[in-house]
Amino acid sequence: MGRVVHVIGNIQLDVLAGPVTALPRPGGDDVVERIAVRPAGAAGNVSLALAGLGVRHRLFGAVGDDQAGRWVAAELRRAGVGADLQVVHGQETGISIALEAPGRERAFLTAHGVLTNYGEGDVPVQACEADLVLLTGYFSIPGLRGEATAHLLQRARKHGAVTLFDTGWDPDDWQGGAVREVLELLPLVDIFLPNEPEALALTGEDDVERALATLVDRCGGWVVVKRGERGAVALGPPGDVVRISAPPVAALDSTGAGDSLAAGVLADLAEGASLPAALTTGVRLASTVVGRGSLDRYPGRDDLLAAVEADDDRVG
Numbered sequence: 001m002g003r004v005v006h007v008i009g010n011i012q013l014d015v016l017a018g019p020v021t022a023l024p025r026p027g028g029d030d031v032v033e034r035i036a037v038r039p040a041g042a043a044g045n046v047s048l049a050l051a052g053l054g055v056r057h058r059l060f061g062a063v064g065d066d067q068a069g070r071w072v073a074a075e076l077r078r079a080g081v082g083a084d085l086q087v088v089h090g091q092e093t094g095i096s097i098a099l100e101a102p103g104r105e106r107a108f109l110t111a112h113g114v115l116t117n118y119g120e121g122d123v124p125v126q127a128c129e130a131d132l133v134l135l136t137g138y139f140s141i142p143g144l145r146g147e148a149t150a151h152l153l154q155r156a157r158k159h160g161a162v163t164l165f166d167t168g169w170d171p172d173d174w175q176g177g178a179v180r181e182v183l184e185l186l187p188l189v190d191i192f193l194p195n196e197p198e199a200l201a202l203t204g205e206d207d208v209e210r211a212l213a214t215l216v217d218r219c220g221g222w223v224v225v226k227r228g229e230r231g232a233v234a235l236g237p238p239g240d241v242v243r244i245s246a247p248p249v250a251a252l253d254s255t256g257a258g259d260s261l262a263a264g265v266l267a268d269l270a271e272g273a274s275l276p277a278a279l280t281t282g283v284r285l286a287s288t289v290v291g292r293g294s295l296d297r298y299p300g301r302d303d304l305l306a307a308v309e310a311d312d313d314r315v316g
Contacts, residue, residue: 002270003131004057005050008123008152009043010115010137011061011076011085012094013068016255020099020107038297039075041094042137042168045256047081049263049285052298055270060084060127064091064114086122088114094140098255106255110171115141120148128155131162132269134262136193138167139178146181153188162269166193166262174201183218190221191275193262199225208233209241222275224265224282226258231283234275242276244283247305249291260298261286 016036024030040048047059059081063069069087076082091114099107118141127133133156135149144152156163165185170178179202186192192215196208205211208225212235215223224234231246264282269275284304289297291305 002055003272005055005132005266005270006058006060006127006130006134007043007046007050007266008060008127008133008135009046010041010094010140011039011044011059011063011072012041012096012113012115012140013072014038014041014255015095015097016100017097018100019102021101036293039072041096041140042166042256042259043134044072044076045259046134046136046263046266047076048079049260049289049298050267051079051081053263053267053285053301055263055267057081057266057270058084058127058130060123062086062088062091062114062118062122064093065089066092068095069093069114084124084127096140100255108169110140112140112142115143117143119143120151123152125155128152128161129159130156131160132164132266133161134164134166134266136164136166136168136259136262138165138182139170140168150185150188153185157188162190163188164191164193164262164266165189166258167198169198170201186215186219189219191265192219192221192223193226193258193265194223195226195228195258199223209235212241224261224275224279226261226286228254228257232261232279234279236275240276242279244279246283246287249287249305251290254290256297257286257290260289 017032043061050057063072065087073085073087094113094115095111097109153163199211203211203214212223216235222236226232229246231244234242261282264285265278268278268281288299288305
């Protein structure tokens with residue numbers, strides 16, 4: 001039996017439209033190539049990807065009892081990962097609309113719904129009782145920001161868990177107190193998983209490896225920076241830089257790629273792999289997922305793209 005994995009975070013409905021290069025004019029009705037509706041936010045995406053790999057785990061979060069929530073709950077249960085989902089009566093489900101276009105960063109419109117007030121007291125005690133605990137979608141769960149997340153990470157650490165943390169992008173573009181807020185949480189994190197723009201924003205650096213070094217100093221554990229089509233780069237306490245190149249793939253849908261990378265890392269860590277080895281699987285899984293559509297999104301292990309080599313460099 002592998003190590004016990006728990007995922008805590010935002011579960012919601014995702015709507016994806018693309019390509020979108022501009023908003024319609026007032027009163028207009030622009031036609032785009034595709035609009036997809038699917039479950040289930042960052043935490044749900046990680047969970048569905050883990051389920052695709054056959055990794056037993058538990059998913060903790062909440063949806064409302066509106067039509068969106070009932071559908072998301074049904075899809076998660078169909079995948080075998082909805083047993084711990086809270087469905088809150090009289091509340092609306094969080095929804096994110098992702099606007100995608102080639103050569104541009106995605107943009108999002110989000111209504112948090114039930115996640116606005118989903119707080120520490122709503123997270124079951126057993127959610128932190130695992131060998132590996134991932135808290136993801138931090139900025140999409142306003143009720144868990146700051147002290148509440150600190151308490152969850154502390155509870156997980158007290159139980160002996162390896163803690164993983166993925167914030168997502170700050171909706172205030174890091175202009176408020178978000179930088180200080182996240183940096184204060186990092187000493188409680190064993191593996192931090194920002195993407196490249198997030199890492200640069202958190203550190204004020206313009207170079208990813210300098211940002212890595214700064215974040216490792218604050219975190220004390222591993223920092224993994226997700227770089228999209230360029231794969232990932234990580235730095236750990238021993239001073240080893242690990243660079244994983246992404247295999248070439250014709251990207252159909254990049255939304256949720258970082259969540260799939262986190263799922264691949266968790267899947268291998270659960271089997272006792274080292275972080276560099278697990279990161280290779282994470283990049284393979286993310287690259288595979290972005291080349292698949294919504295109807296057949298999450299692959300099994302036999303369907304992952306070919307492995308890429310990890311380049312470990314010793315730094316002083």
